[in-house]
Amino acid sequence: MRHGKYRFVVGFLTLPLGLYALFVVWPFLQSIYYSFTDWTGLSPEFKMVGLDNYRRMLDDGIFWKSLRHSLLFAVVLPLVTISLALFLAFMINAGGRRRRGGPAVSGVRGSSFYKIVYFFPQVLSIAIVSLLFAFAYNPDSGAVNSILRAVGLGGVQPLWLGDPDLALWAVMAVLVWSTVGFFVVLFSAGMASIPADLYEAALLDGAGRATTFFRITLPLLWDTVQSGWVYMGILALGAESFAVVQIMTTGPGGPDYSTTVLVLYVYQKAFRDGQAAYATTIGVALLVVTLAFAAAVMRLGRRERLEY
Amino acid sequence: MGSTSAENEGAAGVGRRALIKRSAALGLVSLPAIGALTAVSGCASSGGGDQAKAKAGKKTQKNPLGVNTSAPxxxxxxxxxxxxxxxxxxxxxxxxxxxxxxxxxxxxxxxxxxxxxxxxxxxxxxxxxxxxxxxxxxxxxxxxxxxxxxxxxxxxxxxxxxxxxxxxxxxxxxxxxxxxxxxxxxxxxxxxTVYGVWYSQKALDALDEKYPETWDEMLRVCQKAKKKGMAGWTYAGKYPYYIPFSLYPMIAKVGGREVLDAIDNLEPNAWKHPAVKTCFEAYYELYRKGYVLRGTPGLDHIQSQTAWAQGKALFIPNGSWVENESASVIPKDFQLTVSAPTGIDASDKMPFGTIWAxxxxxxxxxxxxxxxxxxxxxxxxxxxxxxxxxxxxxxxxxxxxxxxxxxxxxxxxxxxxxxxxxxxxDNVVNPRIQDWYVQLEKEKIGVAGLGEMMAGRLTPAEAVKKIQAYADETAKDSSVKHYKHQ
The missing domain is CATH 3.40.190.10 (Periplasmic binding protein-like II)
Structure with missing residues (x-):
């Protein structure tokens, strides 16, 4: 019987693992292999060049700039997005005033409406969001500067995406705007599963909102927050940051390399400059950064598991 | 209720199931990061299968290339x-x-x-x-x-x-x-394609001016326009590699076409030629005197063309596709005109009319x-x-x-x-740097050099120095194929 059980398990796992190996693991290995060649991506011929691409990468100023920006994305974006999402989710689910005869905890007035509103950006593709914000940031006739003018701040008319000191932050703000809704919904779902009697007990002990949040909600939500953190970090290192930078920024990647990120640099090297091998080298660096980020989050986030 | 330690689930502290779930999610999400590359890499190793070529046909007067008349x-x-x-x-x-x-x-x-x-x-x-x-x-x-x-x-x-x-x-x-x-x-x-300075003849007529042939005249026209509430210039601020469409032929006009050839050939100190600096300074003057439409560094090509078509700015460096691209915003009575770029003065090496095409x-x-x-x-x-x-x-x-x-x-x-x-x-110039060295031209010279200078964040001297350094870097880069004018 024991033998039969394994056959059963293997039978179920072969197909998904095979697909995973073919479409995920194999391309990864291939990319790593190509990073040791001089493949252009435009002809089938290439030869091995050993560590040349890696040596070149270490001397490449633009690579280091991209890396710095990507790391900044990976640290700042999850921090801001998740804090904001936690705050909003808490207010929606447990931040309301106690009403006579109502449940022990409830959200602020109109919370179900807010929940939908926050989720709106999530239904828009990131490309559309980027385009909309590119218009909003137009220094001449865009929404942001028009609002500044309307409230009497006509003297403050930043160039936004045209200013190397602001551009990166302007791009990050767009990513926060477009992703925070998803995490609000995610955390709301998590909070809904926290038993109400815990809150009741805390209230009986005279806990305020802040105490309730830090002593009850956050610890019981920790697993969800941690997963969200990894997810958000990968998003910030990967596809989403590419889309916004590629669509919105000067150049793209500018002004003066102030917004370039690793994924953008991979793309430019592979598809603009015909240096696919060097691009895979940067891709390998990106893979290392991504894995290191995930490992760091798991490690730092290690906690006792609470069961309730 | 109450808390139990996770220790009994494994020393790692993270539950085994959770770990598997997360690493699977991690794998799936980080895939797109280098997946874009692997999409093309699938074919590289398997390539090389040369298929049979069609047999050439007979060369006749009607068919001088000898096309096989039945070959697909x-x-x-x-x-x-x-x-x-x-x-x-x-x-x-x-x-x-x-x-x-x-x-x-x-x-x-x-x-x-x-x-x-x-x-x-x-x-x-x-x-x-x-x-x-x-x-x-x-x-x-x-x-x-x-x-x-x-x-x-x-x-x-x-x-x-x-x-x-x-x-x-x-x-x-x-x-x-x-x-x-x-x-x-x-x-x-x-x-x-004809590159140059594009403007509305009607707007220029309203200022009672002709297209300026020297830079002093250019500044005077811009000043007149400014008084009427119109900026002299705008350009695709987010893609500043549009600026060369009028700047490069101006450099050729001032210093001769050899200057552009030297730049194309990535010769040492090509950008340090006095003509380059003079032209950079002339353009920088547009910024310094406030003749560039406010907010231009944050506009993309469509936005800048639209502002220009609406009469917010008089001149824009562009190519002949602009007529088609901005057809929907250019008014009927705009009288769209292109001119060869303005030079410095009569001592320029090439005559007015020198144009990039x-x-x-x-x-x-x-x-x-x-x-x-x-x-x-x-x-x-x-x-x-x-x-x-x-x-x-x-x-x-x-x-x-x-x-x-x-x-x-x-x-x-x-x-x-x-x-x-x-x-x-015969005074048509044709700078090749934009198809020979795309990254150098667009990202380095365009965005990081000219874009920064026209936004006022670099002086012309700094811009020359920075661009020369970029050009030297590209000349030394062994991963880039180098070309020379024949």
Missing amino acids: LEFVLFDGGFGKEYAEDAVKIYRKNFPGAKVKFSATQKIQSTLQPRFNQGNPPDLIDNSGAEQMDMGVLVGKNQLTDLTALLDAPSYDDPKKKVRDTLRPGIVEMGQFDGKQVWILYYAY SGGEPFIVPARAKNPEGGMEQLRIMLSEASSKNFTTKVKSLTAYNGGTTGITLTPGLKSGVAALEKAG
């Missing part, structure tokens, strides 16, 4: 601003001339995604318009022997006049642009095409006067065919472009 032809066009009608019309003629041949025509915007794998498999089409955002790098294609030399086409008799070779019917610079190093011609640019829409015949003669014959048909006129009428642009503008009504911008080319005569 495959033609892939970039479906961009010029549409696909002009090519479809030319394909019809091919079909009529070679009724036995099966012609497969397709138009796409995704040149690279559709064709790169086919190059890697050794199975490319016979004729490609390698254009648009997904253009495949020409330098690499040439360097890796992926293209057919088009000399046979250029030396063949032209479609209209058997006594004239195709090469003698082309506009200046077209043949040279198709060469990389050596005599072979790898690319035939079909469209012909060059080919666009690069057509290539792959080396591994099965029917290369057919691909070239299709190009020969397109380079006839009738096909050229058809193109100009339909898409408001000139072609590589020298002529083809008589007897058809030209739009205002096109008409002024033809006039500007006539005035220029």
Whole structure:
């Protein structure tokens, strides 16, 4: 019987693992292999060049700039997005005033409406969001500067995406705007599963909102927050940051390399400059950064598991 | 309720199930990061399968390239601003001339995604318009022997006049642009673009001014415009590599075309030539005096063209496609005009009228095409006067065919472009840096150099120094193929 059980398990796992190996693991290995060649991506011929691409990468100023920006994305974006999402989710689910005869905890007035509103950006593709914000940031006739003018701040008319000191932050703000809704919904779902009697007990002990949040909600939500953190970090290192930078920024990647990120640099090297091998080298660096980020989050986030 | 330690689930502290779940999620999400690359890499190793070429046909007067009359032809066009009608019309003629041949025509915007794998498999089409955002790098294609030399086409008799070779019917610079190093011609640019300073003649008339020929006059016109609440200049601030469209020919006008050649050749200190600094300073003056439309560094090409068409700014450096691209915002009575760039003064090396004009829409015949003669014959048909006129009428642009503008009504911008080319005569310059060194031109010189200077964040001296350093870096970079003017 024991033998039969394994056959059963293997039978179920072969197909998904095979697909995973073919479409995920194999391309990864291939990319790593190509990073040791001089493949252009435009002809089938290439030869091995050993560590040349890696040596070149270490001397490449633009690579280091991209890396710095990507790391900044990976640290700042999850921090801001998740804090904001936690705050909003808490207010929606447990931040309301106690009403006579109502449940022990409830959200602020109109919370179900807010929940939908926050989720709106999530239904828009990131490309559309980027385009909309590119218009909003137009220094001449865009929404942001028009609002500044309307409230009497006509003297403050930043160039936004045209200013190397602001551009990166302007791009990050767009990513926060477009992703925070998803995490609000995610955390709301998590909070809904926290038993109400815990809150009741805390209230009986005279806990305020802040105490309730830090002593009850956050610890019981920790697993969800941690997963969200990894997810958000990968998003910030990967596809989403590419889309916004590629669509919105000067150049793209500018002004003066102030917004370039690793994924953008991979793309430019592979598809603009015909240096696919060097691009895979940067891709390998990106893979290392991504894995290191995930490992760091798991490690730092290690906690006792609470069961309730 | 209450808490139990996770220790009993494993020493790691994270539950095993949770860990598996997360690593699976991690794998799935980080995949796109380098997945884009692997999509193309799938084919690289398996490539090299050379398929049989079609046998060449007999060369006759009607068929000077010796096309196999029954061999199939495959033609892939970039479906961009010029549409696909002009090519479809030319394909019809091919079909009529070679009724036995099966012609497969397709138009796409995704040149690279559709064709790169086919190059890697050794199975490319016979004729490609390698254009648009997904253009495949020409330098690499040439360097890796992926293209057919088009000399046979250029030396063949032209479609209209058997006594004239195709090469003698082309506009200046077209043949040279198709060469990389050596005599072979790898690319035939079909469209012909005029670069320069674009403006509304009506707006200029309202200021009671003519187009300025010296920089002092330019500043005076800008000042007059400013008094009327109109900025002198705007440009595609997010893509500052539009600035060279008027700046480079100005450098040639001031210092002679050798200065641009030295820049193209990445010669040491090419950017330190006094003419470069003078022109940089002239442009910087526009910024310093507040003649550049406010907010310009944050505008993209469409936004800046729109502001300009609305009369917020007088001049914009651009190419002749602007007439088509901004057709919906340019008012009817705008009187769109292009002029060669303003110089410094009478001591300039080249006369006023020196202009940048060059080919666009690069057509290539792959080396591994099965029917290369057919691909070239299709190009020969397109380079006839009738096909050229058809193109100009339909898409408001000139072609590589020298002529083809008589007897058809030209739009205002096109008409002024033809006039500007006539005035220029032989003084047409053709900087190659934008197709030889794309990254250097766009990202480094354009965005990080000129863009920063025109936003006031670099002085001209700093910009020259920075750009020279970038050029030196590219000259030394062994991963970039280097070219020289012949």
